Amino acid sequence: MAGFYNPVWLWGLVLIPILTAAYYFVIRKKKLDALTFSRIALVKSALGDKPKTRRIHMMFAITLAAIGLLFIGLADPHISLEQEKVGVNVVLVIDDSGSMQASDYQPTRLEAAKNAADLLIKNLEPTDNAGVVIFESGATTAAYLSPDKDRVRQKLAAITPKPGQTAIGDGLTLAIDMAKSIPNKKSIVILLSDGVNNTGMVTVDEAVAAAKNANIQVFTVGLGSEQPTVIGYDWLGNPQYAELDEATLRSVAEKTGGRYFKSVDGRTLSEIYTGLTSEIVREPEETRIGDWSIAGALILILIEIFLRYGRGRIIP
Secondary structure, rough: EEEOOOHHHHHHHHHHHHHHHHHHHHHHHHHHEEEEEEOHHHHHHHOOOOOHHHHHHHHHOOOOOOHHHHHHHHHOEEEEEEEEEEOEEEEEEEEEOHHOOOOOOOOOOOHHHHHHHHHHOOOOOOOEEEEEEEEEEOEEEEEEOOOOHHHHHHHHOOEEEEEEEEHHHHHHHHHHHHHHOOOOOOOEEEEEEEEOOOOOOHHHHHHHHHHOOOOOEEEEEEEOOOOOOOEEOOOOOEEEEEEOOOOHHHHHHHOOOOOEEEEEOOHHHHHHHHHHHHHHHEEEEEEHHHHHHHHHHHHHHHHHHHHHHHOOOOOO
């Protein structure tokens, strides 16, 4: 899209029709005054020869164009150039709760998630920023949002499993705050979980509201096997199974303008994260062109000076 950062300067363009009207008023008055005298020589002098008159009109038109370009330049115009893209803030939110230690994904769910996230970070553009948040009973920053994606990948690789529960709302909220930490860039959050939100200070609905207010898209990935997966046993020896709350993850994505993806094994998880790179829509960069307008105005002024004082000049 095109626009102006300081549109108030455009009011200066009002001078152009005013100066034009004044110019033609003076020219017309000069002709009428000359016709009131009977001497033919005086009339010819007032009306002037046609080539010289055309040259004067041309110089005046150039002056008006220079004034117009000058005010347009001061208004600081900008346009969107499709070939130039601004970077995107990408925050990965990874479930680090006890169920992520299950070995149905090789070698574990957490390691498979880290490997998939690493693929996505490697495929980001140089102008993108990446950050990582992990959550279990609470949320923690694993890697701050940064353009140094090699360092982010190192921090990602160092993540270790925790025994806590699943605080999806806390993790999403922290990710939203991180995404907003570098302004003037589009921000997205990619949330992976294999469980049900069962703890935390912030509800999922509150986190979704925060994402919508900040205009941040959230893509969600549900991690779980096709067959029930045992993640432990209670004190009576009864098996405890991993429970994936697909309805919540799907709702988060839909309400924030993202998409929900379901992973059933390590291969599909890697494919999802690789494909997510293409889901990141980069907006055209707004390029300022005010300097071009001012440069154009200076060029026209130089042309006008040449016509006035250069070869074939009007003023001797």
